[in-house]
Amino acid sequence: MRSKSIIFPILSIVFAAAVFAVAWIYFRFISGTDADEEPVKNYSRYYAMITDDYKSSFWQYVWKGAGEAAEDKDAYVELFGSNLSYDYSTEELMEMAIAAKVDGIMVYGSGQEELAGLINEAVEKGIPVVTMYSDIPETGRCSYVGVSGYNIGLEYGRQILSAKNEMQRLAGDMEEEPKASYSVTVLVEEKKPLYDQNVILSGIKDSLEREEAEEEFIIRTVPVDNSNPFSVEEAVRDIFMGEEVPDIMVCLSELDTTCAYQAVIDFNLVGAVYILGYYNSEKILNAISRSVVYSSLAVDTQELGRYCVEAMDEYISTGNTSQYFTADVTIIDRNNVSEYINKEEPYEK
Amino acid sequence: MRSKLAGLPLSHKISGIFILANLMTFIVDIALLLSINRMSVDMEGTYRENSHLNVMLEALDGVQRTMTEYLNSKSTDSLSDYYMSEQRYSELAQELDVKVSDRAYDRMERNIHYMSEDYLGMVSRTIEAKRGRNVERYRVSFEEATRKYEYIKAYIRSLNEEQFVSNSVKYTNLARRFRKLEIFAVVVMFAVLFSSAFVITGIIRNLIQPLGALAKSAGEVANGNLEAKLPESTNNDEIGRLTVAFGKMMVSIREYIEKLRMSMEKERVMQEKELMMETHLKDAQLKYLRAQINPHFLFNTLNAGAQLAMMEGADRTYEYVQTVADFFRYNVKKQDELVSIENEVDLVDNYIRILNVRFSGDIHYDQQVDERLLKVKMPGMILQPIVENAVNHGIREMGDKGHILLRVYRDEDRVFISVKDNGKGMSREDIDKLIGGEWRYEESAGDSNGVGMDNVIARLKLFSEREDVIQINSEGKDMGTEVVISLPYVNDTEV
Numbered sequence: 121m122r123s124k125s126i127i128f129p130i131l132s133i134v135f136a137a138a139v140f141a142v143a144w145i146y147f148r149f150i151s152g153t154d155a156d157e158e159p160v161k162n163y164s165r166y167y168a169m170i171t172d173d174y175k176s177s178f179w180q181y182v183w184k185g186a187g188e189a190a191e192d193k194d195a196y197v198e199l200f201g202s203n204l205s206y207d208y209s210t211e212e213l214m215e216m217a218i219a220a221k222v223d224g225i226m227v228y229g230s231g232q233e234e235l236a237g238l239i240n241e242a243v244e245k246g247i248p249v250v251t252m253y254s255d256i257p258e259t260g261r262c263s264y265v266g267v268s269g270y271n272i273g274l275e276y277g278r279q280i281l282s283a284k285n286e287m288q289r290l291a292g293d294m295e296e297e298p299k300a301s302y303s304v305t306v307l308v309e310e311k312k313p314l315y316d317q318n319v320i321l322s323g324i325k326d327s328l329e330r331e332e333a334e335e336e337f338i339i340r341t342v343p344v345d346n347s348n349p350f351s352v353e354e355a356v357r358d359i360f361m362g363e364e365v366p367d368i369m370v371c372l373s374e375l376d377t378t379c380a381y382q383a384v385i386d387f388n389l390v391g392a393v394y395i396l397g398y399y400n401s402e403k404i405l406n407a408i409s410r411s412v413v414y415s416s417l418a419v420d421t422q423e424l425g426r427y428c429v430e431a432m433d434e435y436i437s438t439g440n441t442s443q444y445f446t447a448d449v450t451i452i453d454r455n456n457v458s459e460y461i462n463k464e465e466p467y468e469k
Numbered sequence: 470m471r472s473k474l475a476g477l478p479l480s481h482k483i484s485g486i487f488i489l490a491n492l493m494t495f496i497v498d499i500a501l502l503l504s505i506n507r508m509s510v511d512m513e514g515t516y517r518e519n520s521h522l523n524v525m526l527e528a529l530d531g532v533q534r535t536m537t538e539y540l541n542s543k544s545t546d547s548l549s550d551y552y553m554s555e556q557r558y559s560e561l562a563q564e565l566d567v568k569v570s571d572r573a574y575d576r577m578e579r580n581i582h583y584m585s586e587d588y589l590g591m592v593s594r595t596i597e598a599k600r601g602r603n604v605e606r607y608r609v610s611f612e613e614a615t616r617k618y619e620y621i622k623a624y625i626r627s628l629n630e631e632q633f634v635s636n637s638v639k640y641t642n643l644a645r646r647f648r649k650l651e652i653f654a655v656v657v658m659f660a661v662l663f664s665s666a667f668v669i670t671g672i673i674r675n676l677i678q679p680l681g682a683l684a685k686s687a688g689e690v691a692n693g694n695l696e697a698k699l700p701e702s703t704n705n706d707e708i709g710r711l712t713v714a715f716g717k718m719m720v721s722i723r724e725y726i727e728k729l730r731m732s733m734e735k736e737r738v739m740q741e742k743e744l745m746m747e748t749h750l751k752d753a754q755l756k757y758l759r760a761q762i763n764p765h766f767l768f769n770t771l772n773a774g775a776q777l778a779m780m781e782g783a784d785r786t787y788e789y790v791q792t793v794a795d796f797f798r799y800n801v802k803k804q805d806e807l808v809s810i811e812n813e814v815d816l817v818d819n820y821i822r823i824l825n826v827r828f829s830g831d832i833h834y835d836q837q838v839d840e841r842l843l844k845v846k847m848p849g850m851i852l853q854p855i856v857e858n859a860v861n862h863g864i865r866e867m868g869d870k871g872h873i874l875l876r877v878y879r880d881e882d883r884v885f886i887s888v889k890d891n892g893k894g895m896s897r898e899d900i901d902k903l904i905g906g907e908w909r910y911e912e913s914a915g916d917s918n919g920v921g922m923d924n925v926i927a928r929l930k931l932f933s934e935r936e937d938v939i940q941i942n943s944e945g946k947d948m949g950t951e952v953v954i955s956l957p958y959v960n961d962t963e964v
Contacts, residue, residue: 131671135664136493142657166569166576196569196576203573204627216620219587220580 165195167224167432168217172210174199177401178374178421179228182252185425186226193433195223197425214238218245224432225249229256229264230311248435252428253419254316263431265445267419269316272449273323276370276396279415279451280304280324281331283368283394286414304339305359305366307376309346317341320372340366344376353379360387367394368414374399377416381407400452400460408457415453418460423447476705479676486672490665497661501654508647515636515643521561522629526622528558529585533618536592540599540611551596559589574635577628581621588617679708683715695723746931753850753924768794789826792819800850810877810886811843813852817875820853824860832860833872842877845884847956848932854925855888855952863892863950884956891949900941929954 169186171179179199186197201213208216210227211234217225218241225242229235229251236259239249243260255264288298306324308317321341328334344355356379359366365387371377377397381404384393390412397404397416407413427445434441452460477485531554538547562585565578591614598607682700689697699719702712771794778787796819799812814836821834856873864871876887895903906923929938933956943950 131668135668136489136496139493139497139657139661160570160572160575163569163571166579196571198576203577203631204623205630206623208623212620215616216580216584216624219584219617219620221583221587222580 163190163194163196165190165193165223165436167195167197167226167429168200168213168220168222169197169428170200170210170213170217170225170227172228172230174202176374178399178419181421182425182428185422186429187425188422189426189429190433193429195429195433197226197429211235211238214242218242218247221245222247224436226252226265226428226432228252229254229261232311248432250428250431250435252424262435263441263443263445265424265427265431265447267424267449268446269319270323270326271446272417273320273325274327275323275417275449275451276320277324277327277330279396279417280328280337280368280370281333283396283414284333284336287367287394299367301335302337302367303364304337304368304370306339306341306370307344307356307372307380308341309373309376310343311346317372324370346373346375352376353382356380356383360384360389360393365389365393367392368396369393370396371398374401374404377404377413381412384412402461405452405457405461408452408454409461411454415451418450418452420448420450479706479708482676482706483673486669490669493661493665497657501650501657504650504654508643508650511643512640512647515640516633518632519629519636521564522625522632525558525561525581526625526629528554528561529618529621529625532558532589532592533615536595536611536614539596540607543599548596555589555592558585562586562589574628574631577624577631581624581628584617584621584624588614588621591617676708679704679712683708683712686719687715690719695719695726742931742934746928749924749927749931753928756921756924768798771797789823792822795819796823806849807846808849809843810845810847810884813847813849813886814838814843814875814877816853817856820856821873831869831871832864833869835872835874836876837874838877839879842879842884842958845956845959847886847954848928851925851929851954852886852888854922855954858922859888859890859892859950859952863890863894865892867892879958882958884958886954886956887951888953889949889951892947894943894946894948895941895950896943896946900943903941904939933957 167186167190169179169183171182173179174183183197183199190197200217201208210230211232214225214227214235215238218238225239225247227235227239227249229239236256239251239256239259239261242249243262249259249261250263250265251259251261252265253267255261255266257264284302287302291298304324306321321339324339325334328337342355342359345351352373352375356376359369360383369380371380377395377399378401380393380395381397384390384395394414395407395412397407397413398418400416400418404413404416408416424447427447431441431445532551535547535551535554538544539551541547562582565582565585566575567579567582569576569579591610595607595610595614598610679700679702686697686700697719699716700712702709702716771790775787775790775794778784778790796816799816799819818836821832824832825834852875856875859873860871864873870891872891874887874889876885876889878885878887903922904926906927926939930936932938935955938955940953940955941950942953
């Protein structure tokens with residue numbers, strides 16, 4: 121009885137404490153925190169990456185590489201325009217980035233004069249600009265990060281020869297007469313600076329000359345209008361619907377490659393037209409593994425992005441940087457395609 | 470702490486319990502209320518940013534509109550409107566954070582902030598150019614400003630959308646949390662309800678339990694069980710004090726009953742004693758009556774004999790016969806009441822006289838009597854049997870050498886009557902037997918009036934309520950015997 125009489129006051133105190141504790145815990149852990157909110161990381165620098173098409177996986181990979189490099193340097197790279205509801209042109213995005221006083225601009229120099237003016241305006245306003253993948257050398261840009269067009273040309277040349285050899289071998293197997301000459305069509309982009317594409321073409325020619333095989337090929341360039349989303353596809357189809365279908369088709373962009381291989385399938389020309397593609401998107405890799413595309417030339421996009429950030433950072437920190445950075449180029453064909461197929465996809469917006 | 474609690478008045482305890490229960494409910498209510506309040510603040514805040522952006526968009530439109538108006542009309546009103554809207558938009562834009570984070574809308578805010586600064590700069594240059602009538606310049610500036618205005622608008626709209634999406638997610642989370650809170654609140658409410666019911670029941674039972682025990686004890690007492698177990702009191706509240714008081718009361722009642730019982734017992738003993746006394750007296754009378762043959766006839770006969778002796782001039786015979794008559798009359802009359810010592814002494818005198826006639830004056834009898842004590846009361850038929858005993862068993866066979874001394878004296882508040890003989894004495898064992906009432910002997914019919922020593926001793930004991938009312942001393946064989954009666958001294962003049 122003595123002990124019992126003391127139990128209830130203690131029990132009630134314990135109970136009150138329990139109620140209090142539960143309430144406190146609720147406040148502290150359940151009510152107070154938003155479980156879905158991730159911690160926000162702040163950066164001291166803000167770079168804008170401006171491209172002609174932020175949705176393409178090429179630029180996505182470049183952006184990813186740049187973002188990883190920037191993370192180490194306390195900077196954030198934004199694929200500019202990706203958060204906006206409308207798609208803006210490179211120039212418009214440049215104007216916005218300048219107005220927004222970003223700390224640096226990496227821009228795909230698609231070679232238009234207007235862009236050159238904007239690059240100079242940005243530099244005047246103290247915003248360093250790095251051109252990437254395609255240069256506009258006559259501006260105040262601090263550096264160019266890209267691939268060597270000449271090297272690309274040499275690689276394509278080697279692939280053309282390799283394709284020709286295979287065609288001859290197959291013809292031998294079939295006991296057919298090998299062709300005296302092979303037609304090679306190179307799709308060039310209308311908007312891309314002619315200078316770049318000429319470098320590639322001369323690379324191809326040099327490569328063929330070195331093998332003393334230039335006589336066997338008739339090389340022609342077909343300009344492709346890539347100013348609107350569907351014109352590339354039309355242009356590629358036009359070629360296949362023309363009188364002379366090329367033996368080898370060299371595509372210098374991801375979209376060209378995709379359109380060409382779709383056309384080859386549609387016109388039932390698999391095996392007849394050798395597509396030398398560009399870039400390593402999933403579709404292209406699948407096409408290579410199915411032998412629809414003979415080979416593809418892939419730029420190390422992440423390296424490209426990393427170089428952009430490094431050039432920018434070096435310039436901002438020291439006021440100077442190398443004028444020219446080159447990212448590696450690799451050939452993907454049937455033999456090594458499996459290495460690329462299972463690679464991680466970049467963040468899609 | 471515990472003893473302090475136990476000492477609190479009942480009203481305080483009960484109030485305390487209810488306050489405690491209310492306090493618990495209150496705490497829980499407050500906690501839930503705060504929680505709900507916090508959530509509603511969060512909910513209110515969810516779309517605040519969106520509405521802020523809408524306000525910004527309006528202000529931006531205002532700037533663009535007023536600028537255009539001014540460029541169109543160059544009126545003072547439109548200029549002041551422009552300044553007001555410019556001021557307003559500038560303030561709103563300044564509120565935007567400029568930090569760069571991995572969250573898209575943070576960066577968008579930052580961009581809008583700087584783009585707005587750029588735009589406002591451009592607008593003010595346009596206005597200046599208009600005031601300076603620099604037509605070419607203001608036209609170009611206006612176009613540029615308009616482009617920037619479109620960019621900002623797009624940016625704000627996109628941010629609005631971005632935030633709306635993020636806020637919708639937030640709102641969904643919040644709504645889910647709110648639902649969780651509701652369930653939690655219900656659970657807690659029920660927990661509090663049941664727990665407080667449990668605790669209060671427990672405490673009240675605990676408080677009332679001593680009262681129940683007391684009621685049970687009281688019930689038992691009411692049913693006549695005075696030996697009912699008394700409840701223990703632990704608390705010092707009203708119930709505790711009541712329990713203590715009840716306990717005390719019960720103890721008092723038991724003591725009182727015990728006292729009553731004892732006095733009744735005493736009374737019973739007294740009554741028994743009286744009854745025994747009467748019995749003994751009756752016994753003595755019976756024995757006496759048995760021994761006599763129509764005493765009245767005997768008195769009359771003796772009186773006739775006495776008169777005859779007087780007429781014949783035989784004075785001694787007359788006296789003797791008279792003495793015998795007196796002796797028997799006394800025996801008949803005085804047995805059932807208190808008499809004075811004087812009466813008893815007179816009876817002894819008569820008896821000795823009779824015996825001396827019978828035995829030719831062989832008995833030497835002396836008296837040493839304090840006359841003042843003669844009125845003291847004592848039971849009748851005491852001294853004569855003692856003297857008779859002394860004669861029959863002490864000096865009968867001594868011839869004329871036998872001597873009896875009767876003494877009546879006082880020692881402080883007691884009156885002593887001593888009958889001493891110089892006869893053959895008594896052994897200690899016989900004395901103890903006689904006083905202890907175990908003595909039985911054949912009474913010689915001829916020399917006894919029928920009242921034995923055992924009867925005498927028993928009556929004396931009853932009368933005086935003392936064991937030592939009679940003492941028998943004998944120093945040994947042939948050394949004589951002394952019987953001493955001790956009576957309380959009462960001043961008889963008052964009687």
